[in-house]
Amino acid sequence: MRIFLVGFMGCGKTTLGRKLASRLSVPFTDLDKVFEEVTGKTVPLYFKEFGEDAFRKAERDVLQTSDFPDDVVIATGGGAPCYYNNMDWMNANGFTVYISLSPAALAKRLETADEERPVLRDHKGTALVEFIAEKLKEREPFYKQAHLIAEGISLSAEKLASAIALHQLR
């Protein structure tokens, strides 16, 4: 099965995706990493040089022209489902899982995360929570189109694997 993990920055797509893939004994792919391989630039550098609109176009092309294996776990970038027809495309080309987390929980993780996320700019503290809450409101209608919604607090790869297996049996 081709599993796409979607959700806001910091919900754990990359971290959990790697563990889930290992648990299912399938390869793991991170869309941000594929993006960097294809374009030859890191995501923050691409943002800086070409801006967000160009990044979204390139991200769509990378997603929709990648030759993903049939069995794979793919961690997407937090904005990917919300631009162009990417969410429909993922729903048609795999099984999608939204890892859902509250703005406060996301902020707690993102405040300390060292990976550079240009979309967050330099928001910190309560401004960060407010920024996330606003952005999540815009993005959640897309995330919620996923085949499965998983609560991200204390979510393990084992729990996620079981939830996916259960959903497949329905």
Ligand SMILES: Nc1ncnc2c1ncn2[C@@H]1O[C@H](COP(=O)(O)OP(=O)(O)O)[C@@H](O)[C@H]1O
């Ligand atoms: N289950 C978890 N509990 C606590 N912190 C986590 C958990 N999963 C990820 N993190 C931390 O949150 C940050 C963002 O995780 P990451 O996997 O990069 O999220 P995403 O790919 O969704 O943006 C990282 O610093 C990571 O160590």
Ligand SMILES: O=C(O)C1=C[C@@H](OP(=O)(O)O)[C@@H](O)[C@H](O)C1
């Ligand atoms: O939410 C976003 O708009 C983005 C999320 C990032 O991925 P993560 O969700 O893995 O941080 C990365 O694609 C880029 O910085 C933009």
Ligand SMILES: [Mg+2]
């Ligand atoms: Mg990630």
